[in-house]
Amino acid sequence: MNGGVDYAFSEEVISLTRGDSGLGFNIVGGTDQQYISNDSGIYVSRIKENGAAALDGRLQEGDQILEVNGKELNNLMHKDAVDLFRNAGYDVSLKVQHRVQPQNGPSGQRGDSEPGGIPLAVILVPGLAIVAAAVWVAMRYRQRM
Template sequence: MNGGVDSLLSEEVIDLTRGPSGLGFNIVGGTDQQYISNDTGIYVSRIKEDGAAALDGRLQEGDKILAVNGKELKNMLHQHVVDLFRTAGDKVSLKVQHRLLPQNGPSSHRGDGDPGGLPLAVILVPGLAIVAAAVWAFVRYRQRV
């Protein structure tokens, strides 16, 4: 999603029935409020406890919503998508894109471009500390000689 190749994407259609508190999730994104740089998509920002989405269990925070009742959400203003949800009726069909993290090895949040999944800093910082200690010890040794 941000250029990293640390995750796989899968699509799923999720049918929800609107409950007393609506569909039970919040969204972010749109052409006027990009949530991810250079991506005008609509994303789930929060799943409300005991809402329709939470009770169903398949929709997750961070999922990208591709379509609502068959209507693609490409290049839409945020408010237009909100209005689309409000007028979608009691039975709402969502086409969503899930981001699946690798099953083996460490996973990283939002990807960082490191194929191993570990942030580069996790490797570099201890390595730099060891190098700095070795240089300091060498300089101290040379001062004694």
């Protein structure tokens, strides 16, 4: 699934309060319905609009859920994982693993770029050099007249 890209992982505990539509997300995975080949983990497949998870904002599609209320989700069939979520109560604690794709280049460049990903320095430095050269040429030309 990662297509040759190395990912970093971070873990987080997220507390959600069950709303009218449950916890507000769908899951995939399990020992009987592996979402990723040779991985029986439980993953978030969809965040429901205006559900508890969407309103909280931290849980993302593709996150792996490691624990529900302290109970590990290792080696569970899909239906058993669903039952665990359904019976988790009103206040639910999720330990999740986020997959973070690393950025290319030094991390200090991330906030210093245009939306297209080109660092401002790549545009500004040559542009300023051209302007400075044009001013110098114009001043030299005036001196000779």
